[in-house]
């Protein structure tokens with residue numbers, strides 16, 4: 639029984655601790671142990687300064703300066719080289735941020751294709767076709783050749799979702815993905831994320847300040863002063 643539960647974890651942390659500063663260290667994350675199952679949509683909430691972004695950086699393998707262990711699909715990623723981590727990140731994790739970080743002078747299609755080109759597992763023609771498919775599924779197929787700087791905020795976030803999905807990740811991590819959107823676009827994006835979970839069995843982990851959205855996820859992880867509180 640226990641094996642079954644362990645097998646289904648997409649992401650797991652064991653006793654993660656993090657300090658900022660050397661002379662007078664500030665203990666920012668305290669014994670964080672959590673697991674995200676396949677097909678689970680989890681949200682992270684907590685006051686400003688509680689450690690949410692710091693935790694996301696570690697979970698997304700971008701910050702390696704911590705103690706404890708991080709597993710992705712039961713594989714220990716803590717201690718791997720930056721090159722290995724970059725490959726794992728590109729292949730397994732999709733990111734959506736509050737600010738989309740699209741390349742403004744590139745077209746919508748080019749922005750979506752970029753992570754797949756970087757990963758280098760498919761031909762440009764295959765990548766183009768898959769990027770186009772994603773844009774169409776997100777109802778922005780008609781914007782493919784528009785410059786990213788020339789589309790609306792809600793459209794930019796949908797492009798960011800397509801970009802996050804192009805390498806078929808197992809986990810989507812969002813740092814306040816709806817934070818910069820009006821309520822209509824926020825709801826729209828939330829529905830898109832929920833569909834990805836329901837239809838594709840994708841695991842999602844999203845930091846949000848929106849209590850109503852958090853309530854509609856499968857589980858909310860509350861952080862207080864760097865600690866998970868139930």
Ligand SMILES: Nc1ncnc2c1ncn2[C@@H]1O[C@H](COP(=O)(O)OP(=O)(O)OP(=O)(O)O)[C@@H](O)[C@H]1O
Nearest residue numbers: 658659664666684685686687688689690691692693
């Ligand atoms: N590079 C750093 N050096 C020192 N302290 C830092 C650094 N980055 C963050 N902190 C501190 O760590 C704590 C947690 O910061 P973090 O950004 O993770 O909080 P947060 O919960 O994401 O906040 P917010 O909701 O405002 O984004 C804060 O007290 C912050 O001031």
